[in-house]
Amino acid sequence: MELATKRNHAGEKADLRALVNGQYKGDEHALIERIAADLLAGVSARAGEKPGAGKIVGLSSKAACREIASRLAEWLIRETDRAVDARPSCLPAARWSPEEVLERTGMSKSTLYRGDHAQFYSVVPPGKKNGRAYPAWQFIADVPSHLPHLLEILRSNSRMQVNTFFLSEQESLDDLSPAEVLAGMPFEDRQIVASAQQRMLALPVRARVNKVNALARMEVADLG
Structure with a gap:
């Protein structure tokens, strides 16, 4: 109980x-x-x-x-x-600094740093050896409700491996990325969304989440 x-x-x-x-x-x-x-x-x-x-x-x-x-x-x-x-119809491809995340989401600094790699994830900013940048897509639509479970599955992966997993197009997802399927919308820099991809993005939330969950488990199994 x-x-x-x-x-x-x-x-x-x-x-x-x-x-x-x-x-x-x-x-x-x-x-x-x-x-x-x-x-x-x-x-x-x-x-x-x-x-x-x-x-x-x-x-x-x-x-x-x-x-x-x-x-x-x-x-x-x-x-x-x-x-x-103002809910977007596509995912932003940008990366937000910690300050931008705090401003855009309203969360506290302690929540941001405690939640890294548990509720959301960060990567090292381009051209730097340390620091944090947060891919903006993970704060869009209902992604924050589903991402923690996926990060738990991927917990043994590095931050870059996690980012690569979510952003890489997958044949099993009709050449969409797990991030797009999880959110149910394409990235803003995707020029063409094919009919099969539109059908994939239009699936019920649970069906899309299950597909990404299955891919995440396969990712961990392959790396192991």
């Missing part, structure tokens, strides 16, 4: 991150309500109350949950409406 709870919380964190970045494709209000209920349950537990019982700041638990959900929706969903309208 404890492991299931941790997995649920991890999933909610990923969904909330996607919501903040304007990339969440599910029911935004339902997500906010779940998070509000979890927050209220945590506060109640710390206060020694049973979940769903007692009052918080003069409100019943149900009313407090509605108030929390309302405030979260006001703060988060209103901001993401603008981001959804």
Whole structure:
């Protein structure tokens, strides 16, 4: 039960991150309500109350949950409406500096560095011997929700091997790269998208994720 709870919380964190970045494709209000209920349950537990019982700041638990959900929706969903309208139809080929990632995603510096090679990955900037540059494609659409699992599969690979895997065209993906299939959109510098490639990119999310997962496992097996 404890492991299931941790997995649920991890999933909610990923969904909330996607919501903040304007990339969440599910029911935004339902997500906010779940998070509000979890927050209220945590506060109640710390206060020694049973979940769903007692009052918080003069409100019943149900009313407090509605108030929390309302405030979260006001703060988060209103901001993401603008981001959804600007959602790209193709993946950027650029690499972002740490400062650009912080500015564009709103994450903290500690989150950025803790998450490297776990939630996202970096490479050494061209022409340098050290430092970090983050391929921008991994922060687009719902990629942040699926990338951590793939990075766990590829955890034994170097940062450059990970980048090469995601950006290399694969025959089994109709000559698309795993990054494109994962995101469901082509890179901005791809001049022509063939019919077979369009069909591949239009597959349901789970089907596309499964294809990339299978390729990642093959990659690890071949390198081993």
